[in-house]
Amino acid sequence: MKFVWVFTIPLGLIVLLIGGAPSMLNVEPKPKPESVILNSESSYSWKAREYAxxxxxxxxxxxxxxxxxxxxxxxVDFCLRDVYEILGDIDGQIEIKERTLKEKRAAGDNTELVESNLNYLKEKRDRKR
Known part of the structure:
Protein backbone atom coordinates (compact mmCIF):
# COMPACT_ATOMS: atom_id res chain seq x y z
CA MET A 1 0.00 0.00 0.00
CA LYS A 2 2.89 2.31 0.75
CA PHE A 3 4.14 1.66 -2.77
CA VAL A 4 0.94 3.14 -4.27
CA TRP A 5 1.19 6.37 -2.26
CA VAL A 6 4.84 6.85 -3.16
CA PHE A 7 3.94 7.00 -6.87
CA THR A 8 0.45 8.53 -6.64
CA ILE A 9 1.40 11.74 -4.87
CA PRO A 10 4.34 12.68 -7.17
CA LEU A 11 2.31 11.66 -10.22
CA GLY A 12 -0.59 13.83 -9.03
CA LEU A 13 1.74 16.79 -8.52
CA ILE A 14 3.15 16.35 -12.00
CA VAL A 15 -0.36 16.26 -13.49
CA LEU A 16 -1.30 19.43 -11.60
CA LEU A 17 1.87 21.15 -12.74
CA ILE A 18 1.33 20.22 -16.38
CA GLY A 19 -2.36 21.09 -16.20
CA GLY A 20 -1.65 24.48 -14.63
CA ALA A 21 1.25 25.37 -16.90
CA PRO A 22 -0.88 26.76 -19.75
CA SER A 23 -2.70 29.10 -17.39
CA MET A 24 0.59 30.28 -15.88
CA LEU A 25 2.03 30.90 -19.33
CA ASN A 26 -1.12 32.59 -20.58
CA VAL A 27 -0.05 35.83 -22.20
CA GLU A 28 -2.76 38.29 -23.05
CA PRO A 29 -2.82 39.02 -26.78
CA LYS A 30 -2.09 42.53 -27.96
CA PRO A 31 -5.24 44.51 -28.67
CA LYS A 32 -6.04 45.31 -32.29
CA PRO A 33 -7.88 48.63 -32.29
CA GLU A 34 -8.07 48.66 -36.09
CA SER A 35 -10.47 45.72 -36.02
CA VAL A 36 -13.07 47.54 -33.90
CA ILE A 37 -16.33 48.22 -35.72
CA LEU A 38 -17.22 51.83 -34.99
CA ASN A 39 -20.98 51.93 -34.61
CA SER A 40 -21.50 53.58 -31.24
CA GLU A 41 -19.90 56.09 -28.93
CA SER A 42 -18.69 53.32 -26.63
CA SER A 43 -16.93 51.54 -29.50
CA TYR A 44 -15.04 54.76 -30.30
CA SER A 45 -14.06 55.08 -26.63
CA TRP A 46 -12.96 51.45 -26.49
CA LYS A 47 -10.85 51.89 -29.62
CA ALA A 48 -9.24 55.03 -28.18
CA ARG A 49 -8.42 53.22 -24.91
CA GLU A 50 -6.84 50.37 -26.86
CA TYR A 51 -4.70 52.82 -28.82
CA ALA A 52 -3.66 54.41 -25.52
CA VAL A 76 -15.59 63.55 -25.81
CA ASP A 77 -14.46 64.41 -22.28
CA PHE A 78 -15.15 60.90 -20.96
CA CYS A 79 -13.10 59.41 -23.77
CA LEU A 80 -10.26 61.90 -23.29
CA ARG A 81 -10.27 61.37 -19.54
CA ASP A 82 -9.81 57.62 -19.98
CA VAL A 83 -7.09 58.07 -22.60
CA TYR A 84 -5.16 60.60 -20.50
CA GLU A 85 -5.42 58.31 -17.48
CA ILE A 86 -4.04 55.32 -19.40
CA LEU A 87 -1.25 57.44 -20.88
CA GLY A 88 -0.43 58.89 -17.46
CA ASP A 89 -0.91 62.46 -18.70
CA ILE A 90 -1.81 64.38 -15.55
CA ASP A 91 -1.92 67.75 -17.35
CA GLY A 92 -4.51 66.37 -19.76
CA GLN A 93 -6.58 65.03 -16.86
CA ILE A 94 -6.39 68.44 -15.15
CA GLU A 95 -7.54 70.15 -18.36
CA ILE A 96 -10.60 67.88 -18.55
CA LYS A 97 -11.44 68.41 -14.86
CA GLU A 98 -11.13 72.20 -15.21
CA ARG A 99 -13.49 72.14 -18.19
CA THR A 100 -15.94 69.95 -16.25
CA LEU A 101 -15.71 72.31 -13.26
CA LYS A 102 -16.46 75.32 -15.46
CA GLU A 103 -19.48 73.55 -17.00
CA LYS A 104 -20.85 72.51 -13.59
CA ARG A 105 -20.45 76.03 -12.20
CA ALA A 106 -22.25 77.47 -15.23
CA ALA A 107 -25.09 74.99 -14.70
CA GLY A 108 -25.25 75.78 -10.97
CA ASP A 109 -24.44 72.21 -9.95
CA ASN A 110 -22.49 71.08 -6.90
CA THR A 111 -18.76 71.20 -7.69
CA GLU A 112 -17.18 69.89 -4.47
CA LEU A 113 -16.28 66.47 -5.85
CA VAL A 114 -14.80 67.86 -9.05
CA GLU A 115 -12.83 70.48 -7.10
CA SER A 116 -11.38 67.90 -4.71
CA ASN A 117 -10.45 65.63 -7.61
CA LEU A 118 -8.86 68.57 -9.43
CA ASN A 119 -6.86 69.54 -6.33
CA TYR A 120 -5.69 65.95 -5.94
CA LEU A 121 -4.48 65.85 -9.56
CA LYS A 122 -2.66 69.19 -9.14
CA GLU A 123 -0.94 67.93 -5.97
CA LYS A 124 0.01 64.72 -7.76
CA ARG A 125 1.47 66.74 -10.65
CA ASP A 126 3.43 68.95 -8.25
CA ARG A 127 4.86 65.91 -6.44
CA LYS A 128 6.08 64.44 -9.74
CA ARG A 129 7.90 67.65 -10.65
Missing amino acids: RLDMRKEALETCAAIEHEFENGD
Missing part, protein backbone atom coordinates in the same frame (compact mmCIF):
# COMPACT_ATOMS: atom_id res chain seq x y z
CA ARG A 53 -2.71 51.00 -24.10
CA LEU A 54 -0.49 50.52 -27.15
CA ASP A 55 1.02 53.98 -26.43
CA MET A 56 -0.33 55.38 -29.69
CA ARG A 57 -1.24 58.82 -28.34
CA LYS A 58 -2.06 60.55 -31.63
CA GLU A 59 -4.42 57.82 -32.80
CA ALA A 60 -6.14 57.67 -29.41
CA LEU A 61 -6.78 61.42 -29.34
CA GLU A 62 -7.97 61.41 -32.96
CA THR A 63 -10.42 58.62 -32.17
CA CYS A 64 -11.81 60.61 -29.24
CA ALA A 65 -12.12 63.69 -31.45
CA ALA A 66 -14.06 61.62 -33.99
CA ILE A 67 -16.82 61.12 -31.40
CA GLU A 68 -17.66 64.80 -31.64
CA HIS A 69 -18.00 64.60 -35.43
CA GLU A 70 -19.94 61.33 -35.52
CA PHE A 71 -22.36 61.88 -32.63
CA GLU A 72 -24.24 65.10 -32.09
CA ASN A 73 -24.29 64.86 -28.30
CA GLY A 74 -21.16 62.75 -27.94
CA ASP A 75 -19.20 63.17 -24.74
